[in-house]
Every structure is written in structure tokens, then in C-alpha cells.
Amino acid sequence: MSVTDASPVEIATAASISARKIAILPVDARNHALTVIHQALSDAKQEILLANARDLDLATISAEEGTLSQSVLKRLDLGRKGKWEDMLKGILDVRGLDDPVGQITLKTKLDDGLELERVTAPIGVLLIIFEARPEVIANIASLAIKSGNAAILKGGKESTESFVAISNVISEALKQTEVPNASIQLVKTRDVIPQLLALDKYVDLVIPRGSNELVLYVKNNTKIPVLGHADGLCSIYIHEDADKDLAVKVLMDAKVEYPAACNAVETLLVHESVLTTILPSVAQALLEKGVSLRCDTESKAALSFCLDKTSATILQDATESDYDTEFLDLILAIKTIPGSTSSDAAVDFAAAHINAHSSKHTDAILTSNKDLARRFQNAVDSACVFWNTSTRMADGMRFGFGTEVGISTNKIHSRGPVGLEGLMIYKYYINGSGQTADDYHGGPGGKQWKHEKMALR
Amino acid sequence: MSVTDASPVEIATAASISARKIAILPVDARNHALTVIHQALSDAKQEILLANARDLDLATISAEEGTLSQSVLKRLDLGRKGKWEDMLKGILDVRGLDDPVGQITLKTKLDDGLELERVTAPIGVLLIIFEARPEVIANIASLAIKSGNAAILKGGKESTESFVAISNVISEALKQTEVPNASIQLVKTRDVIPQLLALDKYVDLVIPRGSNELVLYVKNNTKIPVLGHADGLCSIYIHEDADKDLAVKVLMDAKVEYPAACNAVETLLVHESVLTTILPSVAQALLEKGVSLRCDTESKAALSFCLDKTSATILQDATESDYDTEFLDLILAIKTIPGSTSSDAAVDFAAAHINAHSSKHTDAILTSNKDLARRFQNAVDSACVFWNTSTRMADGMRFGFGTEVGISTNKIHSRGPVGLEGLMIYKYYINGSGQTADDYHGGPGGKQWKHEKMALR
Structure with a gap:
């Protein structure tokens, strides 16, 4: 050195x-x-x-x-x-x-x-x-x-x-x-x-x-490949069948514990039927910690109705740009997902919103349904897609990688928390005995490829 | 579509x-x-x-x-x-x-x-x-x-x-x-x-x-990652213990069969002692196919001495830039590797020349010694490094990949012949039951990570 x-x-x-x-x-x-x-x-x-x-x-x-x-x-x-x-x-x-x-x-x-x-x-x-x-x-x-x-x-x-x-x-x-x-x-x-x-x-x-x-x-400013991420705009979607206590706990962790972290949540998506069941408890807990809620019309109406007057003062109207903003602060944008059709459709709607607005870092779904969770995980195009846990789990140490080179929102090479293997590439070796490409010319008298997979040591 | x-x-x-x-x-x-x-x-x-x-x-x-x-x-x-x-x-x-x-x-x-x-x-x-x-x-x-x-x-x-x-x-x-x-x-x-x-x-x-x-x-003209290669400047190094017939066969395949291919050889490195043992046969075979040889002083002297007058007319003097040129034609640059010290040193010298001049596409060594071959393979920083076979083997079909997306000289993501897996990346899923990052805060009463590797299906 x-x-x-x-x-x-x-x-x-x-x-x-x-x-x-x-x-x-x-x-x-x-x-x-x-x-x-x-x-x-x-x-x-x-x-x-x-x-x-x-x-x-x-x-x-x-x-x-x-x-x-x-x-x-x-x-x-x-x-x-x-x-x-x-x-x-x-x-x-x-x-x-x-x-x-x-x-x-x-x-x-x-x-x-x-x-x-x-x-x-x-x-x-x-x-x-x-x-x-x-x-x-x-x-x-x-x-x-x-x-x-x-x-x-x-x-x-x-x-x-x-x-x-x-x-x-x-x-x-x-x-x-x-x-x-x-x-x-x-x-x-x-x-x-x-x-x-x-x-x-x-x-x-x-x-x-x-x-x-x-x-x-x-x-x-470079043509060299870059491993890194500039944004962490993470979302959590609460489906209608989510557990209320679980939702409160996960949201408090994801928004309040360390709001300046890249894996903190910035947008909360709520299924329409959650507006009156789970959202009030989540909102109350967040408001008590001083989180400002930037709500769409439906969620603001639901919360204005059930919250007391004091906490309602930090209920704000969301603008479209709030759903594209990494606040890194005690602010959360809330958007309602239409629930009039099927559960699949609601999950797809939430995933589409995330794919259009998130930074492809980490997003999560809260639901009791394993199949819906997997549907969401497959549909969301982010490095980390979690079910029933906090976005703040996106971390090399927590993943068990021992050490973390960084977190990548790239879509080639390495993605999400990057351990030592993000610093590696590979080479192809052939060990031959004088064979040439022309030996396998495909015509009469040519050799044939075997292409047999061999066991790794 | x-x-x-x-x-x-x-x-x-x-x-x-x-x-x-x-x-x-x-x-x-x-x-x-x-x-x-x-x-x-x-x-x-x-x-x-x-x-x-x-x-x-x-x-x-x-x-x-x-x-x-x-x-x-x-x-x-x-x-x-x-x-x-x-x-x-x-x-x-x-x-x-x-x-x-x-x-x-x-x-x-x-x-x-x-x-x-x-x-x-x-x-x-x-x-x-x-x-x-x-x-x-x-x-x-x-x-x-x-x-x-x-x-x-x-x-x-x-x-x-x-x-x-x-x-x-x-x-x-x-x-x-x-x-x-x-x-x-x-x-x-x-x-x-x-x-x-x-x-x-x-x-x-x-x-x-x-x-x-x-x-x-x-x-x-883009910030988007590019999978591709602009150059194929491939080299073959003939060590002193190489088999003569094998060397002639491999060089003919690598230079003559399809000189416009990116995996054709452009530079031939020869161990000093090969100048009088193997090089004359290799050169004679190439010259008969109309290949021009651009030689350094040592190899030109060796060949002028042993070749007949006709073929000697397409022996040329190499300039430094010839070792950086992808001819894509019936032209081969030849350089002598000093043989005065150990075999290891000669292999290292050849590898260093290749690392300084090649396009990191495909390079090969011809030798009877397995350890020297592996030394060369480890030392050369190219996507494909071959032993006793032609550089033209660098090809997705020949590798058994079925189909080839392209050949990459990138050093991240995918390298060499790229099959379907070059079009893939990965996502991390966590399937939880309400755990939060803060549950594992490391202090008294905190949960402990298990980090146990599980079998893949």
C-alpha cells in the first residue's frame, strides 16, 4: 500500500x-x-x-x-x-x-x-x-x-x-x-x-x-462500469389480509428506526379495504413518532375520519412527485390501491406502481397469502423483494455475507447487497491435446462434440 | 413482435x-x-x-x-x-x-x-x-x-x-x-x-x-452497459517443450482456416529455443498458405537461415505496432521470448506481453507441461486461456452453450462466449413473519442471526 x-x-x-x-x-x-x-x-x-x-x-x-x-x-x-x-x-x-x-x-x-x-x-x-x-x-x-x-x-x-x-x-x-x-x-x-x-x-x-x-x-463521468446506487426509493404494500400488528411493527422499523438509510421505506401502498382496518393503527403509530403522512384523497379521508384532531394536523396532501421522492426523513407518501377486482389484480397494481416509481432497490409486501407474496416478488423488478419483513433487512451483514462491498441497483453483474463475489469474474480454460476447431468441421470424417457436463470438485 | x-x-x-x-x-x-x-x-x-x-x-x-x-x-x-x-x-x-x-x-x-x-x-x-x-x-x-x-x-x-x-x-x-x-x-x-x-x-x-x-x-455513445467486444487480438505462445506437429496443426487452424474471425491468432510468441526446432516447420506451413510473417530480429534471422529463398520474400520486419494490430488477414506477428532463465520466467514473460498487448479475448499456450500451462492460464488476464488447442475454440457452440448471445471482453457480468445466462440477473427474496431489522439490534434481548446455508431444490 x-x-x-x-x-x-x-x-x-x-x-x-x-x-x-x-x-x-x-x-x-x-x-x-x-x-x-x-x-x-x-x-x-x-x-x-x-x-x-x-x-x-x-x-x-x-x-x-x-x-x-x-x-x-x-x-x-x-x-x-x-x-x-x-x-x-x-x-x-x-x-x-x-x-x-x-x-x-x-x-x-x-x-x-x-x-x-x-x-x-x-x-x-x-x-x-x-x-x-x-x-x-x-x-x-x-x-x-x-x-x-x-x-x-x-x-x-x-x-x-x-x-x-x-x-x-x-x-x-x-x-x-x-x-x-x-x-x-x-x-x-x-x-x-x-x-x-x-x-x-x-x-x-x-x-x-x-x-x-x-x-x-x-x-x-466514466465509461468504466460502476457498482453502486444513487437512490433508495423503497415501498411497502399492505394487502387486505395482512396482519395488523405485523404491519405496525414492520412500518415502524422501516420508517422510524433510521429514516436516512437507503433501505428505509418512502412510499406506503395500501389496499382499499385496509384504509379502515390496518391503516389507522399504522398511521397513529407513525404520527406519534412525528412522521408526516402525505396522503392521496382516499387515505386522507379515511385517516381524517378516525384520527384525533392533533395528529391530523400532520396529515398532508400528496402530490404526484411525492411518489418519486426519496425523503430520507420522517415523511411517508401513502397511496391507495383499488380493491374492487381480484387480489391478483390489486397485487399487480401495486407492483406496477412500484416498477414505475421505485429505484429498484428494495420493496416489500405484507400479506398472509404465500402465493400472492410470490406473485408480488416475481412481478416487482427490484434487487430485493421481501414478504412480511422490513425493507431495512436489505444489508450484506443481515444477509450473512459477512462483509459488504456496497449495495447495487445495477441490473447486470451484481445486484442488491454485494459481497466478495461482486469483485469476481471468471475465465474459461480449455485443456486440450492438439485439437483444432477445424477437426470438428461437421462434414464427413469430422470429429463429434461430446459436450458432457462433468462433476465439479 | x-x-x-x-x-x-x-x-x-x-x-x-x-x-x-x-x-x-x-x-x-x-x-x-x-x-x-x-x-x-x-x-x-x-x-x-x-x-x-x-x-x-x-x-x-x-x-x-x-x-x-x-x-x-x-x-x-x-x-x-x-x-x-x-x-x-x-x-x-x-x-x-x-x-x-x-x-x-x-x-x-x-x-x-x-x-x-x-x-x-x-x-x-x-x-x-x-x-x-x-x-x-x-x-x-x-x-x-x-x-x-x-x-x-x-x-x-x-x-x-x-x-x-x-x-x-x-x-x-x-x-x-x-x-x-x-x-x-x-x-x-x-x-x-x-x-x-x-x-x-x-x-x-x-x-x-x-x-x-x-x-x-x-x-x-451510451451509459447503458454494453455486452460485446470490439477487438480480438489473440496470441499463441509456443514453449520450448511443445510438440512440433501439434504446433503446426494448431497454428494452421488458428491463422489460416478463417483469418477474419475474432478468435483467429494475430501474434505468435516463441520461446528462444523454439526458433530452430519448431518455428521453421510452423513458418513453412504458414508461408505455403500465403501468410506473411512479421518477425522480430531473432525470429527473422532464424527463418532466413533455414527457409528457401522464395518463401523468405514474405518474411518481413515487425514494428512495435504489429503486436497491437488485429490483422484479420493472412498476416502473423512473431516475437521471441528470452529463454535464458527458467521456464517459469519465460511463461511469465509471455503472459506479461499478452496482458500488455492482447484484447483479453483468447490466448493459448502450447507446452507438454501441465503446471506451466496452468501458470500461464492463471497469469493471462483474458476471457479464454487455452492449453494445446486453437484460439478458434472460443465459441459458444463449441463450448456446448447451444446458442451464443455474443462474445464479451467485458470484465464484469459475463465474459467470453455468452449463452442464455448472460441475459439473466438475480433478485433477493426474503420470506419473513414480521421480523424487523431492529429485532436484531445486537444489544441485550436482541435476536441472533442464524445464517445457515440451506440446500437448493
Whole structure:
């Protein structure tokens, strides 16, 4: 790992060359590097926390001047309870994962002495742009090393001192290992990013982690594939047969616990018959937590009728644009789904609304009917489609992926919470004994393809 | 299927809506549509061949005027022996493939009554731009229907009459099925392509099939992911222990059989000791077929010395740019790999040359040593890396994929020959019973994740 002031082309070239070296290191060598990094960071705790304190001092001034939010200030602090330990544990967690490199995922006997294999391989060079959380650099370096990829990192400027301190420790540690130093490079200044985004010859994948603005900027300024998501406009549909207590519990979790999260709910769809059965309880619970409800005509009428006057004051009229808005706040848009025809039709109506308005991140249905749930899950074109649980379940840790590279709303490669396998691609190997394509020309005397599926080891 | 003159936005919107409908059709309904299309095309053979004859008449004039190549003229002719039958058989072959939709590829018990599933799903809307081979439209329509995707098609203008005739037959046939007509749309004029390439909100994947210029144009003019490859700069490395006869046979296949193919070899790397053992036989065989050899100093000296004077006249000096050139012709660049150190070092040298110059399509090593072969396969960063066989093996049919969507030099999603699974992505389903993320808050009294891997059906 190196903190670099080199030119973008030099950085990308060095990454590209290192990528080929780290790609062929055995898993023991990659795991050993993680052990060494873990030990070196443990030993350097004091100097890193001192560097972090310098970041915090500057950030505190900015926060007092109002140019930095309190939440960024909070995320900066490596000394907060459990944060340092979590960072170190994360490195060992990644070390403990199965080796993602060199897995054979397809094996076909094309003919006698002619075997096709599909083998997992690292993607190559990753450009990862991330927020100001200092511990992330250690986690991302671990993921890159484990997966055999080279990485160019750019972290939020508020954490510069912490990043440089951590990078220097990792850099020294890597000298005791076979991992090439330039396989992880930290760039300090934002001005090289546009140039790196233009180097699609060397950089294989960009992973922006952070604000919607950052992701949109990256998507609009590169031909390199981008793994990330700019929006999280999630919906929950309450069908007529949903359980009332379950609905209240799920909505409170999805809207109130952490409204700024990308997997928080923004739109509530309610079956017409739910207006008088379940919606009042859900609305009452949300209103008590200060959630503003932006209602269509039907739901507003239903709620005005049954709620007391105080809570009714934060009942608002929804506009069409509310159904396209990621509020990231204590605001929920409500829309009524016509219930005059069949249950299937109501589910299809809800799914069509979601497909037209959601960001294809995470959506959920609450219903007692398994078949209707599956109908909804198949019909909604989102990365995550849940039944009787909160949209906030969309998370790599909760999915059991151990660690999360990010959440993707892409529709190719990887989708939803992305674990280590989102950093992998594959190669085809053929092991032959001198056969040529022309041997199988299809005419008289030509060889025949066997195309037999073989067992994987 | 419809031949459309609608605006690009109307086309893309209709495709997007149809995509959601075809995505949830059961496999029987999708297969039935293929049966019906097959029958309808069989019945309409005469009218389609008449339309094809009109294309051929126009094309023949253009060929005589010199504005169209003979090879395009040849590809246009649907009446050529076996072509019509192959087109019809292709539809039934696709029908016979396993259903790619709804396969469960991961199942995890997150907790009691809380199960995570990863389920394969169609990507959505494909924009496929292809060459003037009239039969391709039937094959692509079959692939799209089988995989549950909607497709917008634009074929080469020389086949317009044939395309329209085939489309009209398919369109009529689809009326007897559940497949929405707008799930396959044919656009006739090239001028809508730039506008369609801008509609990344609706179009999920672009597949350009055809010339390098077309693929480059598409890549440079869209934010939509592109499945395709612009170059096929393939290399073969002959190690010192390679079998001479095998080397001659493989090189003849890879260079002479079909030099215009993307998987033909363009650069030959030879171990130093091969200069006097194997290279003369390989060179003699190639020269007899009219292949020009562009040699570095060492290989030219070796060949000048051992070849007769006549053949030596098409020995040329290689320039650096020859190693970066896809000749697509009877020309081969030759470079010598230093043999002074170990075999490992020579293989690494060859791999490094390939990684710096190849288009990451297909490369091969000829050697008797299995370990060296695997070293080369791991080190070379190309979609296909072969041992003791021809680069021309890189092909979906030869790989046993049945049908090929295209060959991809991408490094995410799909790589090398791409079968039906290149048109698929996945969704995550959670089936819960009212659990919320906050139930697993990690503090006292919180629930614990089980994260148990479950057997797939």
C-alpha cells in the first residue's frame, strides 16, 4: 500500500501491473498479508488515534463554523466505543472467508482430452471512492487483497490524516508479504478522480460509496462500469389480509428506526379495504413518532375520519412527485390501491406502481397469502423483494455475507447487497491435446462434440 | 413482435412495460410461443424467401457497383443450402434449453421463519443491434422470449425486406400466445439508435453484434452497459517443450482456416529455443498458405537461415505496432521470448506481453507441461486461456452453450462466449413473519442471526 502523489496514468499503470501479480498469489499468501496487517495496525493504535485526533480537531472547528455536519463529525471518530476493535475484527473476518479465486464453476468434456473449465478470477483494478469513515480503508484493503484485486482508494478529505496514518502502517506491513505494494494505492486529492475515471483501459470497476451526488457524478463521468446506487426509493404494500400488528411493527422499523438509510421505506401502498382496518393503527403509530403522512384523497379521508384532531394536523396532501421522492426523513407518501377486482389484480397494481416509481432497490409486501407474496416478488423488478419483513433487512451483514462491498441497483453483474463475489469474474480454460476447431468441421470424417457436463470438485 | 415507426421513447416505454409481463410468464407459455413461431415461419417460407429475394436483388446491384462486399451479399441469402432449416432448428434448440428464469441459486436461513433466497430473473429490456444476416432475427427473438426479456432489435439495412417479412410472421404468431407483442420490437431505421442509446432509464443492456466500428460507436455513445467486444487480438505462445506437429496443426487452424474471425491468432510468441526446432516447420506451413510473417530480429534471422529463398520474400520486419494490430488477414506477428532463465520466467514473460498487448479475448499456450500451462492460464488476464488447442475454440457452440448471445471482453457480468445466462440477473427474496431489522439490534434481548446455508431444490 502506498500513499501516492503520482500522476493518474502512473497510478493506474502501477495498479494494472500489480493486479496481475496479486491475482496469481496463492490464498495463503493473501491471508498471511491480512494477518500481518492486523498485527501492524494493533501495534500502531496510538499513532493512528493521534492522527485521527488531528482530523477531529479540524472537523470540530468546521462543525462549529457550520460547514460540517454533526453526523460526519461522529463518523470520523475512530476512538468511539468498539470502532477500533470492529475495524481489526473486520480484517480477520475477511481472512476467514472462503477463497473466492480459482473456484471451478463449470466443467465440460468437449471431447476426449479436451476439457472446458470456468474458473473464478479477480476483476482486476478497482477504483473505490468512499466517505470519511476512517476504518473503511482497512476493510476495503482487506477485501481487495482477499479477492486478488488491485485497488486505488480515495477517501473523504475530512479523514486525510487518519487515512495516511493507516495507509503508512499497512504499507510497511505489506513489505513483509508477497502482496505488491502498489496493489493498494491511496490518492489524497480529489482532483485526480476525473482523470482516473477516464482511464477505462486500466480501471475495471468503480465503486463509489457515499452520497447520491457522488454516485451520480461518477456514473455521469466514466465509461468504466460502476457498482453502486444513487437512490433508495423503497415501498411497502399492505394487502387486505395482512396482519395488523405485523404491519405496525414492520412500518415502524422501516420508517422510524433510521429514516436516512437507503433501505428505509418512502412510499406506503395500501389496499382499499385496509384504509379502515390496518391503516389507522399504522398511521397513529407513525404520527406519534412525528412522521408526516402525505396522503392521496382516499387515505386522507379515511385517516381524517378516525384520527384525533392533533395528529391530523400532520396529515398532508400528496402530490404526484411525492411518489418519486426519496425523503430520507420522517415523511411517508401513502397511496391507495383499488380493491374492487381480484387480489391478483390489486397485487399487480401495486407492483406496477412500484416498477414505475421505485429505484429498484428494495420493496416489500405484507400479506398472509404465500402465493400472492410470490406473485408480488416475481412481478416487482427490484434487487430485493421481501414478504412480511422490513425493507431495512436489505444489508450484506443481515444477509450473512459477512462483509459488504456496497449495495447495487445495477441490473447486470451484481445486484442488491454485494459481497466478495461482486469483485469476481471468471475465465474459461480449455485443456486440450492438439485439437483444432477445424477437426470438428461437421462434414464427413469430422470429429463429434461430446459436450458432457462433468462433476465439479 | 412489431415492426415499429414509433418514437424512441414510445418504443422504450412499451418494451419496459412488456418486460415486466414476459418476466412473469411461466416457462410453458414462453416455450409455447417458440412452438407457434416455429410453425408460423415454416408455413410462411415462400413469402419470406420472396422478400429475401428483393433484398438480394438490391444487394446484387450494390455489389456490382462496388458499394457492398461479396461476403455481405453471401450472408444475406436465406435460400442458401441449410440456412432456412438451421434457422428453424435454432428456435427449437432454444426451446429445449433449461428454463433460465426462477432458478434458486442461494438459500439461507437468516432466522426461524426468515429465509433469504437468490432467484434468477431476466435483465429486462435488451437493445440488440446486429448485422445483415436475416436468420439472426428469429434466433434473437427466440433467445429473448426464452429468457423472459423484452428486446428492441435493429438489423443491418441490407436485410430490411427479409426482417420485416419475418417480423410480421412472428407478430401474427405471437397473437396466439401470452407473450406481449411489444416484448419484441423491430426498428427499421438507424436514426433512432442514438436516441435509444440515451434511454438508460428503460434499456438495461445493449448487445451490438457486428463490426468493430459498430461496437466502438455504441460503447462511446451510451451509459447503458454494453455486452460485446470490439477487438480480438489473440496470441499463441509456443514453449520450448511443445510438440512440433501439434504446433503446426494448431497454428494452421488458428491463422489460416478463417483469418477474419475474432478468435483467429494475430501474434505468435516463441520461446528462444523454439526458433530452430519448431518455428521453421510452423513458418513453412504458414508461408505455403500465403501468410506473411512479421518477425522480430531473432525470429527473422532464424527463418532466413533455414527457409528457401522464395518463401523468405514474405518474411518481413515487425514494428512495435504489429503486436497491437488485429490483422484479420493472412498476416502473423512473431516475437521471441528470452529463454535464458527458467521456464517459469519465460511463461511469465509471455503472459506479461499478452496482458500488455492482447484484447483479453483468447490466448493459448502450447507446452507438454501441465503446471506451466496452468501458470500461464492463471497469469493471462483474458476471457479464454487455452492449453494445446486453437484460439478458434472460443465459441459458444463449441463450448456446448447451444446458442451464443455474443462474445464479451467485458470484465464484469459475463465474459467470453455468452449463452442464455448472460441475459439473466438475480433478485433477493426474503420470506419473513414480521421480523424487523431492529429485532436484531445486537444489544441485550436482541435476536441472533442464524445464517445457515440451506440446500437448493
